[in-house]
Amino acid sequence: MSRPDGILKLSDSTEDCWEFYNTGKSLDGPAGFKIHVNFSAVDFDRGKQILLRSYNGRGVEFKICNSAQFCERLNAGYYGVTQVGKAVTIYVSSADRLLAEVRYLTQLLVGFTGPCPPTDLRVPQSGTLSYRWAARTEPMTRSIGSGVPSPVQDPLCGHTPVGNPFAELKKEGVDLIITASLRQGAKGAVYEGFARGVPIGTSREFRPIVLKEFRKNAVKSELGHDSWCLGESEIKAYTKAGGDLLPELLWHGISNESMYLLLEAPIGFQTLHDFVKTCGRDDIPDICVRVRRLVDALKDAGIVWLDVSPSNILIDEHREMKAIDFESFEDETGITYYSLQPLGSPITEVDERLEILREKLLELIE
Structure with missing residues (x-):
């Protein structure tokens, strides 16, 4: 098996180290794309063997966890939530090289799955690859910000350039x-x-x-x-x-x-999706009554709220509620859209929406 070019130890309390390969061979500037291979700890050893045997010869710079134990701690958030899923980081400078490496890795790692980093976009049709545009140097990283893409055309999914x-x-x-x-x-x-x-x-x-x-x-x-x-x-x-x-x-x-x-982000509030998991079936009627009051109050304010779901309701310990995430609008012709799709017969009756919500809440506590 190939020997790393360098090693970076992360903690005195563990043996966790990054192993670096092909240092300096695929980046010709301070910024480019990062491809993350989102190995699970269970699959890590097998995946690492495949990468070092079949991928290392492509001359692309990458770093990889030194052990499955390090991968497990990484995915558990031991080194912070932004590091979850980053068992392997591959560095490329151009969109063309990103496309080439993603195609190769997608075929090489068929069948692998793992957690997608919270700052990344998942590669389509892949269970273990994600990517983002990023910087290598600390000053440029600070100017870009933590996890928000700088203006760049997304070469895989065709997203328009994002802002800063x-x-x-x-x-x-x-x-x-x-x-x-x-x-x-x-x-x-x-x-x-x-x-x-x-x-x-x-x-x-x-x-x-x-x-x-x-x-x-x-x-x-x-x-x-x-x-x-x-x-x-x-x-x-x-x-x-x-x-x-x-x-x-x-x-x-x-x-x-x-x-x-x-x-x-209202202090003391959490999503109803999380809140209801600490409740019993007897709590559901009161919660639904309170949701109905929220829906009615929004309607009185001129807002039709279509997506009344547990993840779109914030609630505190006193069961005060706030609505989030509407995803709907009405165009100049009077057509109502939800998530950019025209609704021929939208669910507008409060009773229907609350019945759907009640069923979802019961599923979450059972």
């Missing part, structure tokens, strides 16, 4: 730190983190936030609507309903072809 919310917020006097990616897809992404600045009500202390991104032209409806329609609809909703029914909208803006909404 850090730069736009800096103009407003707001410092932004992203700690995790909650969701990424063609239409955009949702991140969580912290922000501070006079415009958002705190000059010194960081407050928890959620950053939502809507990518223009990435996906279009039959009539040409794109994700910006969803973003504009959400801005209107937050403006109408204020901070009692919805999280507070702290800022919104546009960078490149991405629209961003900076929202408060």
Whole structure:
């Protein structure tokens, strides 16, 4: 088996080390693409043997965990949530090389599965590959931000160039730190983190936030609507309903072809999806009554909320609730869209939506 070019020990309390191969051979600049091989600890030894035997000769720079135990700790979040799924990191400079390596690795690692890093996009038709655009040097990493892509065309999925919310917020006097990616897809992404600045009500202390991104032209409806329609609809909703029914909208803006909404992450709230797991069946009727009040209050504010699901409701210990994630809008012809798909007969009756919710809640506690 090949010997590494270098080793980086991570902890005095463990034997965890990164092993480096082909150092300096595939990167000719400070930034490029990172491909992550998301091995599980169970499959790690077999996967490592395949990579060192069949992949190492391609002359591409990569680092890999030195052991299955290190991989297990990595995936368990021992080194932070952003490191989950990064058993192997492969460095390439260009989109063409990214495509070539992904094609090769997809065939080489058929059948492997593992956790996708929270900052990455999953490679289509792969259970173990993910990727992102990133920097190698610390100064450039800081300018890019933690986990939010800088403006770059996504060469695999054809996403439009994304923006840089850090730069736009800096103009407003707001410092932004992203700690995790909650969701990424063609239409955009949702991140969580912290922000501070006079415009958002705190000059010194960081407050928890959620950053939502809507990518223009990435996906279009039959009539040409794109994700910006969803973003504009959400801005209107937050403006109408204020901070009692919805999280507070702290800022919104546009960078490149991405629209961003900076929202408060209400302290003491969690999703109903997580909250209900600590409840019993007897709690469900009261929860549904409270959800109905929320739906009715939003309707009174001029907001039709179609996706009434446990993951789209925030709740605190007193069972106070806030709604999130609408994904719907009405166009100039009066057609209602959900997730850019026209709804011929949307579920508008509250009783129907609450019955679906009740069934989902019962499934979560059983």
